Amino acid sequence: QFVESGGGLVQPGGSLRLSCAASGFALEGYAVGWFRQAPGKERETVSCISGNDYIIEFADSVKGRFTISRDNAKNTLYLQMNRLNPEDTGVYFCAARPAGKDFMLCASNSNAYDRWGQGTQVTVSS
Secondary structure: OOEEOOEEEEEEOOOOEEEEEEOOOOOOOOOOHHHHHHHOOHHHHHHEEEEOOEEEEOOOOOOOEEEEEEOOOOOEEEEOOOOOOOOOOOEEEEOOOHHHHOOOOOOOHHHHHHHOOOOOOEOOOO
C-alpha cells in the first residue's frame, strides 16, 4: 500500500528527504505518519499530518529539524530531515489511519495506523 524511498547513508549534520508513495487508495483526507525503528528499540512515532493538513505533530527529538508534507496530486507523503544525528538512525516507515470515524486524526500510538510500507533504512554515521 505504501512504498518508502529516499533512505541512505548520510554524515551527521546532513539531510535526507524520504518519500512514501501510496497505491490502491487516495492519501487525501487521511491522517498519515512517519515512524522509525532503531535496532533493539521499539517503533517510534516521528511525525503525523492530519487529514486536513491543519495539525502536524512531531516527536520532541525531531522538532525543528524534520518537516512533513504531502502532495495529494502525486499521492505521496514526504519527510524532510535536516541536521541529522546518529540517533536518527533506523528504518523509517509510513502508514495511514484506517478508514473509519477517526481516519483524519493523528494518533500518538503507532498501532492506530495500518497499510504499512516495507520501510527505508536511514543511517547517520561519519
